[in-house]
Amino acid sequence: MAEYSGEVEKLLLMIERLVDQDARKVFEALLEEGKELSEYDIMDKTGLRGSVVRRSLNILAEKGFVTYRRVKHPEKGRIIFYWSINYDGIPAIIEARKRAALEKLRALLQKEEENTYYVCPLDGTRYTFEEALEYEFTCPRCGSMLEPDEDREIRLEILRRYVSMLEADISGAGSG
Ligand SMILES: [Zn+2]
Numbered sequence: 550m551a552e553y554s555g556e557v558e559k560l561l562l563m564i565e566r567l568v569d570q571d572a573r574k575v576f577e578a579l580l581e582e583g584k585e586l587s588e589y590d591i592m593d594k595t596g597l598r599g600s601v602v603r604r605s606l607n608i609l610a611e612k613g614f615v616t617y618r619r620v621k622h623p624e625k626g627r628i629i630f631y632w633s634i635n636y637d638g639i640p641a642i643i644e645a646r647k648r649a650a651l652e653k654l655r656a657l658l659q660k661e662e663e664n665t666y667y668v669c670p671l672d673g674t675r676y677t678f679e680e681a682l683e684y685e686f687t688c689p690r691c692g693s694m695l696e697p698d699e700d701r702e703i704r705l706e707i708l709r710r711y712v713s714m715l716e717a718d719i720s721g722a723g724s725g
Pocket residue numbers: 669670671672673674688689690691692693
């Protein structure tokens with residue numbers, strides 16, 4: 550397996566998570582080749598079936614990771630698609646993903662900051678103050694007495710750190 554820089558590896562992982570491993574293989578084939586490829590070239594390079602390659606390419610194109618060019622075959626007259634990496638579009642996808650992640654983290658942080666939690670010492674289930682009150686501070690799962698959540702400060706600290714990391718990351722990329 551090829552070695553990639555941190556940024557490229559992150560991109561490949563993102564594709565694997567957003568689509569699947571086949572799409573990652575297809576994208577890697579285009580990355581390694583460094584020029585446009587037909588679906589047949591990609592089938593040869595990856596060993597994947599035609600239907601899988603086509604499906605992967607379509608999803609990758611839909612999400613903006615790859616782009617294509619239609620070419621009419623000079624003799625056979627049929628249309629061939631040549632695929633390549635959408636280098637112009639990828640930074641915007643990454644940026645959008647980071648912004649979405651930041652929004653989610655901010656919401657999580659806000660919720661965490663606004664709520665006092667109670668936790669079951671036995672099974673670790675967490676309850677908001679309102680829920681704990683409703684259950685009379687007794688875990689509805691196991692009947693243990695609920696305790697104030699002491700790990701809250703640690704979680705808040707971790708969330709705040711992630712949020713500021715992403716904020717710095719996004720403002721750094723955006724201003725350049
Ligand atoms: Zn419990």
